Amino acid sequence: MSTRKISVFEILIWILLPVIILLAVSPYVVGFKIKSEYAQTVNRFADLLQMDMQIEEYNQGFYSSDAVLSLSFPDSPEKLYLNEKIIHGPVSLGLLNQHQLPFVVAEVNGELDVEKSEIDFLNKLFSGKSALMYQHVLAFNGDIKTQLYSPSIQSTFENSHERITVTSSGALLNHLINDDGIKGDFSLPSLKVKSDSTLMTVDALAVNFTAREGDNQLMVGDSVISVNALEIDSELEQFALKSFAARSVTSDNNELINSGTQISISEVLASNHKFGPLKFNLSLNGLNAQSLHQLQSLQQQLNEKRSQGIPEEQLNAMLMGQVMMIVPDLIKQAEIRVNPFSINSELGRLESDMSFSITGIEANTPADPVLLMQAINFDLNLSIDEPLIKQIISWNIQNMQSTGDVITPSSQLVSDNLNELVKEKWLIKNEEIYLSEIKMSQGQMLVNGKAIDPLQQIISNTSTQ
Secondary structure (H helix, E strand, C coil), X not given: CCCCCCCHHHXXXXXXXXXXXXXXXXXXHHHHHHHHHHHHHHHHHHHHHCCEEEEEEEEECCCEEEEEEEEECCCCCCEEEEEXXXXXXXXXXXXXXXXXXXXXXXXXXEEECHHHHCCHHHHHHHCCCCCCEEEEEECCCCCEEEEEEECCEEEEEECCCCEEEEEECCEEEEEEEECCEEEEEEEXXXXXXXXXXXXXXXXXXXXXXXXXXXXXXXXEEEEEEEEXXXXXXXXXXXXXXXXXXXXXXXXXXXXEEEEEEEEEEEEEEECCEEEEEEEEEEEEEEEEHHHHHHHHHHHHHHHHHHHCCCCHHXXXXXXXXXXXXXXXXXXXXXXXXXXXXXXEECCEEEEEEEEEEXXXXXXXXXXXXXXXXXXXXXXXXXXXXXXXXHHHHHHHHHHCCCCCCCCCCCHHHHHHHHHHHHHCCCCEEECCEEEEEEEXXXXXXXXXXXXXXXXXXXXXXXXXC
C-alpha cells in the first residue's frame, strides 16, 4: 500500500487559505466596527477644530462605506458638506502607492461638495471644482494621520464694485492626531490677489504646530509661522515685508498658564521708508487657567446672545462689566516681559523693554481696582530717534482721522504733538534721541521722574474718549 506525500505547495495552500478567507471577510466585520466608532472620530475632529460637525448620511457597504458630513463655523449660518468614502481595513492596498504600510483600520478619502455647500464665494474661486480633498488613515493604535489638499487657483470674478483675480499654488496640510495631541504643518508656496485698486502677493507661507490638551483642559503647545515675502500695493499705500517669522509657546504651570512669543522681520517697507531688522520678544507667564475658562465661557454666551439679535452696544456693556470682574483673578500672579522690542530703520532706531507683575494679591483679596493698582509693578524704558518718532506720530494722527480719505498730517502738526509729549514729561529729549522711563510701584507712578496719579490718569483718559 502506497501513501501519497503532501507537497510543500499544498501545505502552503492550506495555511494561506484561511488567511485569504479571513482577509476577504474581515472588511465586512471591520465595517461594523468603523461605523460604531465613526461618530467618535467625527466628535474628536469637531473638538479639535472648534466647529460643529454632524453625520448627515452613512451607507455601509461590504468593502467600503459612504458618508456625508456637514460642518458649520461658530456665528455662521452657512454649512459645508463633505463627501467621504471609507475603505475598510485591515488591508488597504491603495496605501502602497503612497509608500505607506497597508495594514490599517480604515482609509477615508473625502472632498468638499462645493455645489451642495452653496457658498457663492467658493464657486467663484474654484469655478465649480472641488475646493478641498483629503485623506484620513486610521491606525490600529488609535492614531489618525491626515493630509488635506486645496488645488491651485486661477480665477477672475466680479464682486459688488470691482473685478478680482486670484492666482494661487496648491495648499497642503499634514497633521497627526494621537494620544499626545496633534502636530502638523501647512504650506502655501504662492498667492496673488489682484483687484482694480490693490495687488497683494504672498510668497512661501508655512506653518508648523503641535498642540495638546493640558492639565487645565486648555490647549497648550507651540507653533511657528513664516513668510518669505508679503507685498501689498494699492493706490494709496505700498507695504512689503521680507523674512517674517513668529513663534509662540504655551505651557501649563500647575493652575497657571505660561506663554511666549518671538517675532522677527528682516525688512519692512512702508510709507516709502525702509525698516528692519525688527525683533519682538514677549513672555506672558502666570495667567490663571480658571479665569481663561471663564473668558471662553463668556465669549460663547455673547455669541449666543448675538445670534438672538441683541444689539452690539448692549453686548459690549455686558462684556465690559463681566471682564472687569474676571481680570483681577486672571492677572494676579502674572508676569509680563517685553525684551527686546527693537527696530532699525532709515529714520533711526527704536529700543524698548518692559516688565509688569503683581505682588501682594492673595486668593481671598477682593477684586478692588484700587488694591489692584497698588499691587502693580511696572517698568518701561524707551529710546527712539527723532525722525522715527515723528513718523510714528504721523501714522497715529492718520489712524485717528474720521474721514474716508487719509490725509498726511503737516510737519508742523507732527512737531506740535511731539512737543506736547515733551512738555508733559512723557518724553525727554537728549540731542536727537527721545527717552522715556516709566515706573510704577505701590500705587505710585513716575514718568521720567515726575509723579503722576495713575487712577486720575485713567479717569482722565476715559472721560476724554
